[in-house]
Amino acid sequence: MDMFWGLLMSAILLGCTYTLVAVGFSLFFGVMDVVVFCCGDIAIFGSFAIMGAYVAMKSAGLFDSLPFVVCVALLLVIGAVFCAALGLVTYRFSIKPFQNSSELMPLLSTIAMGTIIKEILGLLFKPAVNTVSTALGGESALSVVSGRNPQGFPALLMPNGTVTERNITIIVITILILALLFLFLNRTKMGLSMQAISQNKELSLMTGINVSRIIIITFLIGGIMLAISGFLLGSYQKLMSFDDGAMYGAKGFSAAVVGGLRNTWGAVAGGMLLAFVEVFVSGYIPRGTSYASIVAFVVVVIFIVFKPEGIIGEKTAEKV
Amino acid sequence: MALLETKGVSIQFGGLWAVKDVDFLIDAKEIVGLIGPNGSGKTTFLNIISGVYRATHGAVTLQGEDISALRAYSIFKKGIARTYQSSxxxxxxxxxxxxxxxxxxxxxxxxxxxxxxxxxxxxxxxxxxxxxxxxxxxxxxxxxxxxxxxxxxxxxxxxxxxxxxxxxxxxPAVLLLDEPTAGLNGEETMQMMKDIHKIREINKDICIIIIEHDMKVMESVPERIVVFNAGQKIAEGIYNEIVRDKDVISAYLGGAAI
Structure with a gap:
């Protein structure tokens, strides 16, 4: 029974990480009708930005002079600013230019953007540990490779607490963010305008909504949310690799599709479903860890075949 | 001063002038009908007024203020509301x-x-x-x-x-109705005509521009009719004058019919 509770906890935890990336997907898809494939990479960019800022703040002695909580808050703000800016860059350079062309164009261009983000992270991060490579001769070539090694994410969340305490904090923060997002989407004028745009862009324009402004705000908010996911991913995984974004992107996108792409709550349901399948398969099936991802994606395929509209999405029939 | 006025409004899509040099004005409390064959630029003209398209040349003014450069959402806020051909x-x-x-x-x-x-x-x-x-x-x-x-x-x-x-x-000060009776049967069209008259009971000062193909509607609803053909305004006047206008008949039935 203890094992069950342990697995349940890990499943919820993993579900939280998938959910936050999936919500990013559904937020962008809802407003722009575009699959922004680099959501995972933006989140990972956020965690790397936090890591970089951590090193800088540590060497500047800020952690000694300021209270720890303030420093963590500052790091989060820095991550959010970086990701929001990256969200805007993604919109400006890989979505807006293709607005009037085929729907496949932004799909490809955001994959390209994801690759660029990933490679920049791989190139920029040269941790101090890898100066060992100088002993082998060519420092520059090897240190480029070294940036592609996993990086340790600083313990920022409950550094003195137990693992369980940290995990519960991650879950609580996720719930808090989703609640804030719910309030924002359903109660504020701006959130409602986002929903209006996702239903009917022309109508929105004709009821006085500044559509281009709302799209930009969506990318800002999406970026901030992905930065927080990056922070939680880092705290959960402890080791971050520059190319983790591809995996989280694939899982987050699958979760969003399984849940119903346009529906934010579907993304939560999809993320949890995927995580539960993975964790329980690894836990209960002998040597299941190797199959966990396979089973999860088989579930995705089954959903696409039998319930293409998603868990929460509604069936739509188009009149011809 | 007219409530809404367009001066020399034109729009070009590639090599085609969808609307060319249209001067038009409408006052408060007026209902004006726009007619013309398919593709004559009626809806495009409404799209220019409501800010969906920006005119290549010419100016649109609302109560003396130039609104040609404004986006659709700010034009709506200035008081021009519209409906579309399809819901x-x-x-x-x-x-x-x-x-x-x-x-x-x-x-x-x-x-x-x-x-x-x-x-x-x-x-x-x-x-x-x-x-x-x-x-x-x-x-x-x-x-x-x-x-x-x-x-x-x-x-x-x-x-x-x-x-x-x-x-x-x-x-709104101006209401643009793009084919409000499209897809309705005869009886429903009659109901819709009554409804359009009701609009003025709700808002006495409103001026309405209505695009319509149904001549029954055009006979009874608008006070004045403007006829479009190939992007240009070819006639303007009351219903009885318009239906006898040679240019209008030729636009609808082809030049040979005269």
Missing amino acids: RLCWDLSVADNILTGLYSKQMNGFWDVILRPRRVDSEIYDSLQECMDILSYFNPGLFKRRYELAKNIPHIDRRRIEICRALVGQ
Whole structure:
């Protein structure tokens, strides 16, 4: 029974990480009708930005002079600013230019953007540990490779607490963010305008909504949310690799599709479903860890075949 | 000074002038009909006025103010509302909610009000809803009874009515109706004509520009008719003059018919 509770906890935890990336997907898809494939990479960019800022703040002695909580808050703000800016860059350079062309164009261009983000992270991060490579001769070539090694994410969340305490904090923060997002989407004028745009862009324009402004705000908010996911991913995984974004992107996108792409709550349901399948398969099936991802994606395929509209999405029939 | 005026308005798509050098004016309390063969530029002209397209040349002024460079959402805020040829509704929202979207730009509460003053936000929404329901119950009591049903379950003519109410609720100075009777049968068309007359009972100063193919509607609804052909204004006048105009007959039936 203890094992069950342990697995349940890990499943919820993993579900939280998938959910936050999936919500990013559904937020962008809802407003722009575009699959922004680099959501995972933006989140990972956020965690790397936090890591970089951590090193800088540590060497500047800020952690000694300021209270720890303030420093963590500052790091989060820095991550959010970086990701929001990256969200805007993604919109400006890989979505807006293709607005009037085929729907496949932004799909490809955001994959390209994801690759660029990933490679920049791989190139920029040269941790101090890898100066060992100088002993082998060519420092520059090897240190480029070294940036592609996993990086340790600083313990920022409950550094003195137990693992369980940290995990519960991650879950609580996720719930808090989703609640804030719910309030924002359903109660504020701006959130409602986002929903209006996702239903009917022309109508929105004709009821006085500044559509281009709302799209930009969506990318800002999406970026901030992905930065927080990056922070939680880092705290959960402890080791971050520059190319983790591809995996989280694939899982987050699958979760969003399984849940119903346009529906934010579907993304939560999809993320949890995927995580539960993975964790329980690894836990209960002998040597299941190797199959966990396979089973999860088989579930995705089954959903696409039998319930293409998603868990929460509604069936739509188009009149011809 | 006319309420709404266009001077030399033209728009070019590639090599085609969809609308060319159109001078047009309309005063408060007036209803003007736009007719013309398919592709003559009527809808494009409404799209220029409402800001969906920006004119290549020429100017559109509303109460003396040049609005040609404004975007669609700010033109709506200035007081020009419209409906489309095909319904533009949020299908998963109720009739009441769809009409409520027309008051979006009049609602003042922001993000912090939602968190700090939820009651104030609620009362604003309640007041707006009341305003919408007042208009709907006057405009069509039958549809008022179905106000909580989803828009997707509402018949075609009532969808048209929802769109008109949504446009009216913000109390615009100008209302643009793009083929309000498209897809309606004879009896429904008669009902819609009555409804259009009702618009003026709700808003006495409103001026209406209506595009329509049905000549019965054109005979009884507008006070003045403007005829378009190949992007240009070819005639203007009351119904009886227009139907006898040689250019108009030739535009509709082809030059050989004269």
